[in-house]
Amino acid sequence: MQTGDQQALEELYDRYEKLVYSFAYRMVKHGAIAEEIVQEVFMKIWTKKGLYKRDKGKLSSWILTVTRNTSIDALRKKKETTYTLEERDALESDQVATEDIVEWKEEGEKLRSAVKTLNNEQQEIITLFYFNGLSQREIAEQCNIPLGTVKGRIRLALKHLKQSLNREKRGSNDETRSV
């Protein structure tokens, strides 16, 4: 039983290692901390298997939510310790995307095109909110907007992105059909 479980986890690891690591790295911008996050995520998958419920959505979404939550905790920790935001490893993103997760390959490009349709302020607020995991007050300060308008701006930017993404998806479907 145990060996079977270990094998299953290893397969899951092989499948999601790069995505989890890349997402964690995007959030914390620090290779060693991203590695610790990967370990924490798989530790959670391993020890709390029951937490994932099939009816709550895709496994990949659940793993990515766990990754984001773990990354935010690490970012808060990082703020409290001696790391500075300037401290980055000499990691560079892969020149050629070699993702073997189809979803990533498909979504990634469309998302990046969709983001380009947002204005700079909208791109910035999504990064600060989602990838940097900042507090409402910190977002207000960095964007120089009143605290009370932060939530509305985030929702507007995300909705705009979603609409643009849907257009991208429709567009590529049309292309496929016309070929």
Add this chain to the structure above:
Amino acid sequence: MRQEACNLLIDYFNHQLSEKDKALFEEHLKTCESCQEELNELEELTQELPFMSESVTPPAQMKGQVLENVFSSKQEEEEEQKKTTVAPIQQDRFNKRNWLTPLLAAGLLLSVLGNGLLMMNQTDKDTTQEEEISLDKTQLSTQLTPSEGLESQANATMVEQQDGVSLVIQANNLSQLEGEETYQVWVLEDGEPYRAGTFVPNEDGFGAVSYKMDFPEEHNWDTIAITIEPDATSETPRGDIILSAAL
């Protein structure tokens, strides 16, 4: 009030609330339909965003290390569980940092509030030595408010024990001290401060102190405050107030 709770949504989503505010918001969330809708919307709208991350190749040795640690943690956990069902498990270096603070807090509270009971659990039941059970009573428990711009948190509890009253302070998110600096607890009566415990936090920013309140004469404490002092000898506060509460 309701409107104020709705404004916590972003910080709730981003894990930026204190435990107390998180609990308050979750209570609010149960009955606030607009917050429920907005939270679902945020989850839905952000679901695809991780795929925006540029692909980065992990270090080659990462897989071996991670899986080894993960699998060994499970074995350790099982072995530990066989031995005892009381002690929680430290799984690895990273986990330890995350879970250490609440564990320490819980441990400390247990050791002070229930010292008699804990002793009974840990000592051999066959012991012939008679233990006198101390029934401690909690007189007050209050959360201290951090000064502006600080994110430190602290709780103060006064415990009436057989041989007097103890003040127990537990604090976290404390900034690290320099040189001989210490955190100093004060209780105040009509603006006059009395020393009530000195402590330094650990590297995780968690600090705690238990202080026997054996002051001569009766006092009606009206305030409790924590300051950072240049050293442990301050007879009156010399540093800034970090946390405080009216009693």
